[in-house]
Amino acid sequence: MAVLLLAAVTVLLVVAPGLVPFDPLDQDLGALNQRPGSTHLLGTDHLGRDVFSRLVAGAGTTLAVALGGAVLAMLLGSGIGILACASGPWTEAVAFSAIDTLRGLPPTLLALVALAGLGSGIAPLVAALAASFAPLFAHVARAAWRREAMADYVTAAIVSGAGPTRLLVRHVVPNLAGPLITLFAIVVPRCVVTESVLSFLGLGSAPDTPTWGRMAADASRLAETAPHALVAPIVAITLVTTTTALAGNRLRRRADPLRSAL
Amino acid sequence: MSLGWGLAGHAARAAVQMAIVLIGLFSLFGALPGDAVDVLALQGDLDAGQMAHLRTEMGLDLGLVPRFAHWSAAAVSGDFGVSQRFGQPVSGMLMEAVSTTLQLAALSGGIGVVLAFGLILGVALQSRGAKIAVGILNIWSIAVPTFCVGVAALLLFSVHLGWLPAVGSLVAPVVILTLDNAGQVAKPLAEEVAEVAVRQHVIAARARGLPPLWIAWWHILPLAAPVGVALSGIMVAGLLAGTLTMEILFGLPGVGALVLQGIQGRDEPVVLAGLALIALAVIGINALVGVIQLVLDPRAAR
Numbered sequence: 001m002a003v004l005l006l007a008a009v010t011v012l013l014v015v016a017p018g019l020v021p022f023d024p025l026d027q028d029l030g031a032l033n034q035r036p037g038s039t040h041l042l043g044t045d046h047l048g049r050d051v052f053s054r055l056v057a058g059a060g061t062t063l064a065v066a067l068g069g070a071v072l073a074m075l076l077g078s079g080i081g082i083l084a085c086a087s088g089p090w091t092e093a094v095a096f097s098a099i100d101t102l103r104g105l106p107p108t109l110l111a112l113v114a115l116a117g118l119g120s121g122i123a124p125l126v127a128a129l130a131a132s133f134a135p136l137f138a139h140v141a142r143a144a145w146r147r148e149a150m151a152d153y154v155t156a157a158i159v160s161g162a163g164p165t166r167l168l169v170r171h172v173v174p175n176l177a178g179p180l181i182t183l184f185a186i187v188v189p190r191c192v193v194t195e196s197v198l199s200f201l202g203l204g205s206a207p208d209t210p211t212w213g214r215m216a217a218d219a220s221r222l223a224e225t226a227p228h229a230l231v232a233p234i235v236a237i238t239l240v241t242t243t244t245a246l247a248g249n250r251l252r253r254r255a256d257p258l259r260s261a262l
Numbered sequence: 263m264s265l266g267w268g269l270a271g272h273a274a275r276a277a278v279q280m281a282i283v284l285i286g287l288f289s290l291f292g293a294l295p296g297d298a299v300d301v302l303a304l305q306g307d308l309d310a311g312q313m314a315h316l317r318t319e320m321g322l323d324l325g326l327v328p329r330f331a332h333w334s335a336a337a338v339s340g341d342f343g344v345s346q347r348f349g350q351p352v353s354g355m356l357m358e359a360v361s362t363t364l365q366l367a368a369l370s371g372g373i374g375v376v377l378a379f380g381l382i383l384g385v386a387l388q389s390r391g392a393k394i395a396v397g398i399l400n401i402w403s404i405a406v407p408t409f410c411v412g413v414a415a416l417l418l419f420s421v422h423l424g425w426l427p428a429v430g431s432l433v434a435p436v437v438i439l440t441l442d443n444a445g446q447v448a449k450p451l452a453e454e455v456a457e458v459a460v461r462q463h464v465i466a467a468r469a470r471g472l473p474p475l476w477i478a479w480w481h482i483l484p485l486a487a488p489v490g491v492a493l494s495g496i497m498v499a500g501l502l503a504g505t506l507t508m509e510i511l512f513g514l515p516g517v518g519a520l521v522l523q524g525i526q527g528r529d530e531p532v533v534l535a536g537l538a539l540i541a542l543a544v545i546g547i548n549a550l551v552g553v554i555q556l557v558l559d560p561r562a563a564r
Contacts, residue, residue, distance in 0.1 A: 101279040104495065104548045105541065106503030113537060116525045117290035193407045197507055200409045201522060213407075220413040220511075224421055234410045241405035 023053065036228055045215075045229040046222045055232055058210040063240075065122060065211060066191035069129025070184055076130055077137025078180055082172065084138075085145040086164055096142065099135045107132035107190065108197055115203040122205055129194060133187045140183050144176045185248030189241035196237060212237050268556045276549035283541040288330045291530055333534070342535035347527045352535045355520060360539070363516035366432060366508065367501045370439035374497070377444040378451065382486070385452045386459065386478035396452045403445025408504055411438050412511040435508035439501065446500055447493050454489040458482050488559050495548045502540055 027047045036043040042051040084095035102110065107129075114128035148154055154171055162170075196213025198204045204214050212233040219230035336343065342352035381399070384392025415434040419426045426433055458464065459482055467477045506518030517536050524532035 097275065097278060098282060101282050101545075104279070104499060104544050105283075106499040106544075108503040108506070109499075109537075109540065112506075112522075112525075113287070113290065116533070189404055193405070196407045197409060200407070200507065201510065202526065216407070216410060220409060224417065227417065230410075230413060234407075237407065237410075238405050242401055245401055245404045 042232045043226070043228045045219060046226060051215075051229050051232050054210045054215055055212070055236055058212050058215055058233070059236070061122070061205065061209055062192060062195065062211045062213065062237075065125055065129070065195050065205075066188055068126040069191045069195075070133065070187045072126060072130035073133035073187060074137050074180055074184055077134035078141040078176065080134070081138030081141030082145060082168065082176075085142055085149075086168055092142075096138070099138045102131075103135035103139070108194055111194055111198055112201065112203060115198060120203050120206070122209060125195065125198065125205060128198075129191050132194065133191065136187065137180065137183060140179050141176060144179055145172055148172045148175050182248065182251045185244060185251050189244045189248070192237060192241050192244075265556065265560070269553060272549045272552045272556075275552075276545050279545050280542060283545070284334065284538060285330070287534060287537055287541075288333070289326065291533055337535070337538065343531035345529055345532050347529045347532075352531045355532065356517070356535055356539060359515060359517045359520045359536075362514050363502075363505050363509070363518065366435060366439070366505050366514065366516060367498075369432065370436045370443060370504070371497065371501050373436065374440045374443035374447070374501075377440060378448040381444070381448050382451050382455055382490075383478060383483070385455050386482045386486075387474050388459070393452065396448045399441065399445035400449035401445075403442045408438055408442055409507045409511055412508060416511070429513035431512065432514070435505075435512050435514065439504045439508060442504055443497055443500055447490075447497050450493060451486060451490055454486045455482055458485045461485075488555055491551055491554050491558065495544075495551045498547045499544050502544065 027049055036051075042055065045051055045054070080095060081099070084092045110132040111125075111128035114131050115124055118124035118127060148171060154167060157167060157171060192213070195204060195211060196216055199211065199213035200217035200220065202217075204217065205211050215233040216230060216237065219226065219233065222229070333343070340353055342356065344350065345352055345355060348355075381392050381396050385396060412434065415438065419434060420431075464477060464481050467481050472481075502518075505516055506522065508514065509516040509519040510522060517539060521533055521536035521540075523529070524536060
């Protein structure tokens with residue numbers, strides 16, 4: 001299911017921009033808030049822009065922001081987490097008290113604060129998402145480090161003279177991949193949703209770069225006159241988040257069979 | 263480690279975390295490209311001399327560190343300064359907003375806990391329906407943005423059916439937040455319960471022919487309680503983030519709405535005080551959760 005959806009989205013990204021009937025930014029002020037029909041497949045929004053074209057154009061930005069945020073969060077979080085653990089208990093304690101402070105605060109709020117400080121746009125959006133979700137990855141990295149550092153084969157490697165770098169690269173990082181990928185699949189849908197919430201709060205992408213979140217946010221203010229402009233992006237968001245969330249659950253079940261009796 | 267040391271440790275950690283958050287907030291909002299004088303200037307064109315005078319009056323021309331010292335000292339005594347846009351004391355504005363947010367958060371948190379507990383009891387009783395409900399609620403809370411549900415609810419209940427007023431009613435936001443929150447909390451709890459349910463003492467209890475409700479209540483749920491307590495921190499954080507969206511959407515004058523308006527109007531004292539208050543709530547509750555965990559399970563002190 002998730003693979004199918006990914007394939008569909010990839011096709012959408014590669015093929016569709018050439019096929020969409022209208023420019024996603026073109027305003028047709030003679031055709032505002034039109035219902036779905038034969039000319040406009042999914043209707044037009046409050047500025048007369050073709051909803052279907054915007055949906056296709058927005059797919060790339062939406063996924064780029066969500067994936068970018070999640071990848072950056074993974075690199076930042078696990079990198080800092082591992083380095084802090086590897087450089088000794090004191091550094092670990094200091095780094096993780098800062099990380100825990102961030103982790104306690106809700107991601108939406110963190111991203112909101114970051115965006116308020118950085119200004120809005122695609123790059124700050126990715127940075128804000130990364131900063132909000134990085135603490136989760138740091139914790140997974142620490143848990144994996146602790147588990148691996150106790151393992152017999154690591155002790156054996158230390159006894160036979162392996163330095164911290166070798167331990168890190170050869171023994172800990174390969175064992176991290178599983179839990180990190182699992183968490184990644186859990187974080188991606190949350191990034192998509194957080195992006196849409198931030199757009200709704202007026203802190204998302206610029207008006208000329210349509211993302212699904214921004215489309216939903218814009219349409220939500222005029223939902224009474226043009227509900228179809230709201231339904232389309234919400235269905236798209238829900239489809240992607242649901243499948244990635246389900247895939248994440250399945251990955252987690254595979255990684256942790258004991259916890260998956262459910 | 264004794265309980266006393268554990269308590270002191272949690273208090274110290276909460277204080278350090280609060281300090282980190284405050285310094286972070288202050289450096290972020292002290293470094294903003296525009297300030298309230300720019301906004302006022304746009305609204306009622308001021309000349310350069312008047313702008314400079316206003317900045318001196320508001321203390322915006324001082325350096326970051328003296329401003330932070332001054333702000334923290336005043337904040338401790340409950341004085342959060344004066345709103346740069348409205349000229350009112352921030353503490354008064356905050357007090358009004360807190361009651362709305364508290365109502366919203368307490369109602370949805372309370373009902374959410376009851377709902378989650380009911381579902382968990384169902385899972386402990388090996389009910390298949392409860393397990394499915396937990397799964398669906400979890401996917402719902404992950405996948406569907408609350409503001410979309412909110413818009414749908416507004417359309418259906420306020421516009422088409424006319425059952426609820428569009429502005430100021432707590433019913434729809436409370437229901438939406440409740441479902442969202444229960445979904446986030448019930449899933450990990452249900453997993454913990456499912457794990458406890460296959461342990462040997464539970465199998466032994468079942469073999470002895472004890473009634474399922476008895477087993478669920480005395481043999482399964484107490485062992486899942488520490489996880490439940492740990493999750494309540496996440497729950498409060500989720501509630502506070504959720505109230506923000508709901509306040510904007512349903513026109514409720516809460517802390518989240520106040521902060522967002524402050525951000526849009528570059529009203530630094532309001533933003534700082536609002537965010538500091540939210541951070542204080544989250545950090546305080548997390549510390550409390552840590553203490554409760556310590557009492558429930560002294561091994562957690564490590």
